Amino acid sequence: MENVKKSLQLFIEYLQIEKNYSQYTIVHYEQAIEDFILFMNQQLLLHFSDITYSDVRLYLTELYNQQFARRTVARKISSLRSFFQFLLREKLIIDNPFSLVSLPKKDQTIPHFLYxxxxxxxxxxxxxxxxxxxxxxxxxxxxxxxxxxxxxxxxxxxxxxxxxxxxxxxxxxxxxxxxxxxxxxxxxxxxxxxxxxxxxxxxxxxxxxxxxxxxxxxxxxxxxxxxxxxxxxxxxxxxxxxxxxxxxxxxxxxxxxxxxxxxxxxxxxxxxxxxxxxxxxxxxxxxxxxxxxxxxxxxx
The missing domain is CATH 1.10.443.10 (Intergrase catalytic core)
Known part of the structure; x- marks a missing residue:
């Protein structure tokens, strides 16, 4: 899994230097990717290049089984899609399996306000x-x-x-x-x-x-x-x-x-x-x- 951790570190540096994202945003990206790495370990997937569309669908099912809100699922998938797009750009993988997944529609919650x-x-x-x-x-x-x-x-x-x-x-x-x-x-x-x-x-x-x-x-x-x-x-x-x-x-x-x-x-x-x-x-x-x-x- 050494290459996996190295790829994650490269992505974090990309977010910091090229995208100039806030530390708060970067933490959310990192957490989403680390959660997915745990899933990879459970499925005995050693490299990001091993991930297929079927694996992504299985991961989505697991997220829903854990009863995450649609907004949370959408944020996690969006983070992973960006990450895999970065890996594709760096030629560390040959395709992005997350590009085929449509994001779940977010719950339309009305913001609370004060009178x-x-x-x-x-x-x-x-x-x-x-x-x-x-x-x-x-x-x-x-x-x-x-x-x-x-x-x-x-x-x-x-x-x-x-x-x-x-x-x-x-x-x-x-x-x-x-x-x-x-x-x-x-x-x-x-x-x-x-x-x-x-x-x-x-x-x-x-x-x-x-x-x-x-x-x-x-x-x-x-x-x-x-x-x-x-x-x-x-x-x-x-x-x-x-x-x-x-x-x-x-x-x-x-x-x-x-x-x-x-x-x-x-x-x-x-x-x-x-x-x-x-x-x-x-x-x-x-x-x-x-x-x-x-x-x-x-x-x-």
Missing amino acids: KEELEKLFEASDRSTSTGQRDQALLEILYATGIRVSECCQIQLQDIDFSLGTILVHGKGNKQRYVPFGSYADHALHEYISNGRKQLMEKSTLRTNHLFLNFRGGSLTTRGVRHILNNIIKRASSTIHISPHVLRHTFATHLLNEGADMRSVQELLGHKNLSSTQIYTHVTKDHLRYIYMSSHPRA
Whole structure:
């Protein structure tokens, strides 16, 4: 299996150097391939060149027997298809057996979002007289004001913020950059946090960083830290709602579309590569319209 591991390492280097994928994305590719290698071991298949279409069909059956969601199966097969295409390009195999497999249709799940009343409870939960409270408020305001991903939020540097224009330079997937505007509430929360709370948090560490959001020790905030902060905000708000950082992104997009924003603009703000990724929010807005109709029409 030495050649198998070497091929995987070559592919990882290709994703890092040529494709410039994020570490998060690369981990998903690597996990999908390693899972398939385990399957190969069970089937006594020693080389990637030994894999046939029949083996791929058998592997698909195993994934379904393990009751993986269709979205998960589609992601695994897509990763393996890309991997085998790379092997084909490098002339390590003579054909790509995964090219014959059609991806299962993904479950059409409607993104969960928050209503304005629910948001207000969250915005009133932080104690802004403390350094962490000012940070939490600024974090919440930025996530809702911009709709950026948590990973993008954790990467924000002080120099990325332009208060005169009210924009943040966001470093997205694949090192793609975009400017995202923010409003007056986020502006006020940022000024308060940077002028006071952030300085107090910085004093707790001997290290110096330009990252905007810091943890209670004065270090850079991680995605896991953001989730912990949001969970604490919910507890303080005495709320029964379920919230994740991505729910704020869903809420941002839904509220914009509900208020008449065009989909292309929302796509650009979210940093979506394809419009189809943004179109899922039209299902949410239709659900919202039905809710308004049913609660407002005299003969609904």
